[in-house]
Amino acid sequence: MSTVLWKMGVDEIIKERGKSRETLLPCLKAIQEVSGYVPQEAVSYLRENLDIPSIDIYGVITFYGMLTTKEQGKYVIRLCDSLPCHLNNSEEMVGVIERELRIKSGGTSPDKKFTLEVVPCLGLCDKAPAMMINDKIYENLTEETAKKIIAELRG
Amino acid sequence: MEKILTKNIDKPNSQDIKVYLDGGGYKALEGVLTLKPEEVIDEVKKSRLVGRGGAAFPTGLKWEFTRREKDEPKFIVCNADEGEPGTFKDRVILSNNPHLLLESIIIGGYAIGASQGFIYIRGEYFEEIKRLNKAIEQARAKGYLGENILGSSFSFDIQLYQGAGSYVCGEETTLFESMEGKRGQSRERPPFPAQFGFMGKPTVINNVETLCNVPAIITNGGDWYSRIGSPDSPGPKLYCLSGQVNKPGVYELPMGITLRELVENHGGGVKGELKAVLPGGVSSSLLTDLNVKLDYKGVREAGSMLGSAAVIVINKDTSIVDVAKNTMEFFAHESCGLCTPCREGTRRAKEILTRFANGGGRVEELALLLELGEVMFDAARCGLGQAAMNTTTSAIKLFRDEFEQKVRK
């Protein structure tokens, strides 16, 4: 089911933007959005349809922080630790969430529900410490609020 | 000072075209269409507006260089890849005043002779992407984008490009590479974007905030604008204040206010006692003097760099060694990896600073870091590598004793 979904999105983008190298990133983003990662078959499909060597596509995916060829958890937690957040206890926040989820940053929980990433500046510096979970923003985190957010998502 | 960039953003639904039009929006564009493109550029030159993304290049000159190029087609690209730690000003405009940006881009396209504009927006700004897409739809519906804008012979449209999680793609030539579907690696300059930009064509690339000054310049005139704020670099500035300060946020103020004014009058003062400030995010050197004037010249003469005005406040309870380590972790993570000085330099500097932070520093490595900083400035391929050691270098020079305390006994 998922294969068909990303394919439709990709075909539409190629139709709209043309069969060229500049269409690669929008296609990859669309696939990532639908499947949560970029499967190998999707890369081969892009190679065929955009005429780009697979290693080049793989090189692009592995360069960008928001693209990956590895399956991720349902909720991707992006916790900022750049300087403004760091000056407002983000390091502590990392520890709190790592303990709550029982995974280290960079890892995915065994139930595939959560992936935790410590990321650079999210542009929420005046609401530090801050994090994003998928496309939602969570600001002015404290140990309590962080635990509550995780608990709610756990269900 | 009357708000120019953040005008009307407190109104509910300020991102909607109706609210923008009520506030006088798109009038500048209407006026521009009655002028010759060269006249538009002249006005921007008269204003002495310089780039707000960090490089502070005169905007009018940039537009003129691009207009003069014979090669076609030309492009105008808005750099909305806001990624410098401590910078969050463009987000405010993208979220609450997207039509100001659209109008600015259309005017810029008209001035340089482009029929296609792009906004490269960082992928993490999900809500802003939604609002921009909506705004573009609304602008098209009202005839401000598309064929024959407002009945003129000028056709222009805007396409969104989403970033995918890479700070270095905010560097102008790297941004083009990213738009072209490649890894984010900078290009050698020369040639400059005006000659060889997106797809190798003449391209103007401007920061969000830079562009958003243009409608006011058109409406009120370049001379008027050039008298706002600092005579060295006029206009309003969105100052970002963050870190250990009581009232972090974005403050639109005339260019050239002092650091003291920003931190104490607007920022509610330091949380605790002031140790140091980074005026231009983690790419800048530390300052300790609150009397520094926050315009490009003033900060430069104080030995630092204003950049995008991402002012980060550090208090006395914070270890400056830890601050340096944190900035180097950032650059090591974000370095594209192409050139040796930056890739290896940020990696090794991070290792050394981590050792210092853990109390295992070696005193000879302080001189080594200073030398590395100079070589990276001299030889790195792009601005990231050139600036990566600024915070660390200034930390060692201003707070050497803190480092020496972390030397292994």
Place this chain on the structure above:
Amino acid sequence: MVTLTINDEKVAVPEGTTIMDAAKEAHIDIPHLCYLEGLESYGACRVCVVEVEGEGRLVPSCMRPVREGMKVHTHSARVRRARRMIIELLLANHPSDCFTCERNQICELLKLAFELGVKEVRFDGEKPSYELDETSPAITRDPNKCILCGRCVRVCHEVQTVSVIGFVNRGSETMVSTFMGNGLGNVECTNCGQCIHVCPVGAIKERSAVDEVWAALADPEKHVVVQEAPAIRAVLGEDLGLPAGTLVAGRMHAALRRLGFDAVFDTNFTADLTIMEEGSELVKRITEGGVLPQITSCSPGWIKFAEHFYPDLLPNVSTCKSPQQMFGPLAKTYYSQKAGVDPRKIVSVSIMPCTAKKFEAQRHEMTDSGFRDVDYVLTTRELARMIKEAGIDFAGLPDEPAGELMGLYSGAGTIFGATGGVMEAALRTAYKLVTGKELEKLDIEPVRGLDGLKTATVDVDGLEVKVAVAHGLGNAREVLDEVRAGKSPYHFIEIMACPGGCVGGGGQPISFDLALRGVRGQVLYNEDKALPYRRSHDNPSIKKVYEDYLKEPLGEKSHHLLHTKYTERERV
């Protein structure tokens, strides 16, 4: 012309010249690592930085074109400090096993460390610990030694247009890898080995068979037979202290005998044999309406390239095996019978200028003798090391011929090693097959030389035979796309995977210099001119192998031992 000063010396160069090239006029060879002539400039290593008056920072000389009145300083204190620190940074991330590294005599990083006066490596941190890529039978990669210069990526994309290696990840995690990190053996790598030639350090090399061959030579139970490719005799001397352009055919045979090979023959013999078979095949296709153009099949890099990228053109490829793979089965049948040696005891070794031959030898089709036809392939480099290991004074050896049975050869056989050589050799024999007369003008100039694509029309007694020669896979694509589109005007096409032909093969002494490859090729043309037999069909040993064993070209025995099939391979 643009006038500038370099180190206070006035220099005039054409517009568009880089500072690096302009500096040569001022007798300065600016040190560099990622720059390589023949590849697009990359600007990554930053070793070549220079000071330009008026500029705030140092400038990469390989990327920057000169400007009128520019004032350049190529070795100011600031420049030297930057270069030293860059090498220091590279060394800090490099394995410290220079003592045992195969490239320690020709390592560009080691050379620069010495020449730039690097006295210490002050960065003391983690070194990489990547897994080796040993998935290919021909080429191995050690990412731990990689300095990320990108030359291998550029040659694979720009010159060979195979595009299977590239940069992945970001920052200090950056590495050169393959799709999904699956390794060279699992992607469309053709094994051409040009990446080995451009690598400045020891990060890429051939998969070695030296230990196995020493073991076979020492085993009294084994009868070790050896063949050497045409291109070896023009190049082997380079790695053994002799100047480039020296023909060492005789000394090559002599050295192999002293290493302990039981029978020293020569691939040039089967090169002649290939011409007999392939010339006959071409005539058959032309006269009987077979698939045209016919394309040569002796380059295994080209064959794998065709199987991945042009499987629709496999019917165009000659069914002839390569000379190496014609030799293999004959060694374990024809020779074993003639010499009275049990084929189970025969170890068949080849000396090849080629890394792809290691892949070719282990193809599952290559067992028509009933055994593995070629057991081990040694590159020119590997043979040179064995000769050194044995302490043989190569330059002082006498000239010795190979055994006549499978070692007597014509000039047509020897020129196989140069681009255009196979074509020329084939035309010399095809002429006779079609007309019954001998081709008098044996030197067919239009197919010689280093142009990427060469074409010629040869008048074969009224029949106009149109031929094309391509070397380097990027050049091959041009002529192949024409065939695919049904617009090819040619009857016969020679394709060599490596620029320059086999003299530039992946197994040769390390060099990417095309002009040097031209010098090497000329050695073979000179040998051809001096040999008693210049046409494959005049070779007495060839006449003998047909008379005594194969009977006739394209006959049943030939078909069984000397011809093969190809397989479409997947794209990843």
